[in-house]
Amino acid sequence: MLGAVDQGLITAVLALGVFLTFRILNFADLTVDGSFTAGTASTAILIFNGVPPVVAIGGGIVAGALAGLVTGVLHTKFHIDPLLASILVMLAMYTVNTRIMWMGHDGLHRSNVGLLGKDTIFTPLVENRLRGTWVSVGCIGAGVLVVAAVMVWFLATKFGFAVMTTGDNPGMASAMGINTAMTKTVTLMVSNGLVGLCGAITAQYVSSSNIEDGRGMILIGLASVILGNAIFGTRYLWLAAIGVVVGAVLYRVAIFWALKWEFIENSDMKLMSAVLVVVALVLSQSKSANTLVTKLSPWRQRADIPEQMSVVPNPFSPMAELDAAHQASTAQPTHTGSGHARHKAPPPCGPDNPRRGPDDPG
């Protein structure tokens, strides 16, 4: 059970990366499957070749970030659709990762690297039989919180604001002088760097790396993000980030319990992940489900919003369910006890009905 929490916390790093592209940048980035394996493979092979484990983590981050860079260049320079660009890189990374695994000092052509008997960052925990205990949960949790804090800080900088604007309204971003190609590429690198970091830690935690490691990781990341955001909402960035971490842990724990049933095999996990994501996506579109979650979750009621959204929700945007959730949460009288608002909102300036003008090229 605590082992599952350990793994969930490690996966949370990946989920934070997915959050960055999927939610903030509005970019469905499937590179994750490739960059995760890039992280595990390069870390494993570096340790296998005798590099210190901490340095090997750096190798994993760099490998992931480079994969993100390629996706970013394909999308921004050559105008390939985000989905297609990332699928192309994901596929290409299979070969790259295989080649990375062949870089062992013995030159063997292998498709998995075992690290048994090698030193990893978890060796002190393993030697004291502390892996899968509250101690390891605390250590990994602290590390993940640091990563989450760094991500929240990144998004609170001027550069981070530019990234959020790029994801929210690219046309406005470029009209404000933001080089959206650059912000997109850098964010993809940061995101996939986080995924690579997750891969690097995972490889050291399980003491091995396999070429199939990354398969389906994007789904796990998505499930964590959707789950976490559903519970915690996205009113504040730090709350959303914590939500993503909790979502990842909940996901792993749920899988752990599911696997206790005898008729569920390890290979059924992919189907379960897919079904879970579908259910979460469908539920997040349903108004009643949103109202229910809003009622159950103490964090979702925090919103002190005086007016209805004047945005016409775009059902195709990944933000769509956020909009829907937002509307569901604003539909309730939520003014009571919102002590964190510094100012009392003034009465709205009268009814106002913004009409959308036709896109008139003339």
Added chain:
Amino acid sequence: MTQADENGPAWGTPQQTPPDKTADDKVPSMLSLAGICKTFYPGTPNERVALRDVDLELATGDFVTIIGSNGAGKSTLLNVTAGSLSVDSGKVRINGKDVTRSPAHRRAARIARVFQDPQAGTAPHLTIEQNLSVALNRGRRLTLGLGLTRSRRRCFVEQLATLEQGLEHRMNHRVGLLSGGQRQALSLLMATFTHPDLLLLDEHTAALDPERAELVLRLTAQMISDHQLTALMVTHNMDHALRMGNRLLMMHDGEIVRSLSPEEKAKATVSDLLDLFATKGGLSDRTLLT
């Protein structure tokens, strides 16, 4: 009405030369378009000429309104100036600097825009203060310094107060929660408070109800005079076109068919403009019927 009769026919002459050639000698031109041509979908059945050899000079401090029928090329003119469309031929100079080849985001350091759609000019999921922070960063380097500091917030409160919309009390509300008029007022503030060289207003009141349109228009006039901005404003409203600015251009079929100097504009009335539309603006009976 007699004035209209006198001026009416004279306006009909299409102007091929920049209207203020003589004025340019005194004041350096802020915006200079020379021989701009733009054709959409060239070589296809959908080919459409949007701009035919357009010349335009704006002196520093000029506030030019542009009118014209749908498809006359008004928005294309703004898009070409802002860099969101590339030109087929011609030169775009801003403050003497050739920017024909530079992309929209680089020109945006000097050119600010307010769009017709209130949703286009702001980021709906960002808060008001975050939007303002992004706008304040126009033309500056994106650093890893915090986007919102105490002093920045204080500055934003002051700026928002000038809008008289009570937005200064709602700094941490998402912009998506504002009404169209408030968002347009905010867009206007975001476009102007960094003193851009050129302000482009693309029918920025067209999507608002008359009351809000009037408010946004008043704010526009106020900010342009406060910050001494050079501005180009496209509008479909003849009254607005006459009330605002010191010069007026009429476009038709990709050309500037008429340009009113400050003196002419001061004398012109809405019915003059309508006459102009009817006679030379190309709104022949055939066009009106289709």
